Amino acid sequence: NRVIGIGSPRASLESNFALRSLVGPDRFFNGMSDESSHLVSMMAEILRQGPARSPSLHEIENCDAVLVLGEDVSNTAPRIALALRQSVRQQPMEMTDKMKIPRWLDHAVREAIQHDTGPLFIATPGATRLDDIATGTYRAAPDDIARMGFAVAHALDSEAPAAPELSDDDRRLAERIAQALKSAKRPLVVTGPGLNSEAVIQAAANVARALSKDGKSSALSFTMPEANSLG
Secondary structure (H helix, E strand, O other): OOOOEEOOOOOOHHHHHHHHHHHOHHHEEOOOOHHHHHHHHHHHHHHHHOOOEOOOHHHHHOOOEEEEEOOOHHHHOHHHHHHHHHHOOHHHHHHHHHOOOOOOOHHHHHHHHOOOOOOEEEEEOOOOOOHHHOOEEEEOOHHHHHHHHHHHHHHHOOOOOOOOOOOHHHHHHHHHHHHHHHHOOOEEEEEOOOOOOHHHHHHHHHHHHHHHOOOOOOEEEEOOOOOOOOO
C-alpha cells in the first residue's frame, strides 16, 4: 500500500501502462509537471476537436506557407525545423514547374530559383536558427506573440476574436501573414509549450481554424516537451 510508480514521457506507452497497471491509477505519476501536463492535454484536445490536423514530417516539407508562433523549433523539434527548410522551397519550385524544369534536375532547379523562398513567418521572443530563411520575424513577449496570433486569425476570419491594443505596425504585419497563409494551397501553423502560454497555443489553434473555415486543408503542428508527451 506504500508503493508508487513514476512513469516518464520518454518511455513507451506500453511501459507506462504496465507500471500503472502494477501500482494502480491512484498511485501512478506520469513524470510530467502539472503545468506541462496541462498544456499537453490542451494541445491534444485541440487536435481532437479539429478541423486542422497534425501533419507528418513529409507533409510539413510540402507546405507552402508557414507561421511559427512562439516556438524555437530548432531547439525543441529539430526534425521539424529541417522539414521547414524544405517547405520554403515549395512556392519557388512551382516556378520551375512552369519553366518545365524537372525537379530531379537539381542544378537547373537551384539555378532557376536562386535564393527565393516561400512565406515563413516566425514570432518568438528571441532569434532562432531559422531566421535566415524567414520572410518576416516578430520579436515580443509571450502575451504579445499570442496577441499577434489572435490578430492573424481575426484577419482571416472576422468572426474570430479580435486582438485588442495592437499597434498599426503589428496590425499590418498580421494582415500580411494572413494574406500569405490564405493564398497558400497547404498552409501550416507551428506552435508548442515552449513559452508556457495557453494563450499562444490557443491563438495558433484559432489561426488554423480560421484557415479551415474556407475549406482549405490547413495543418497544425505541435512540438512536445518529450518524445512521448502526447502519447
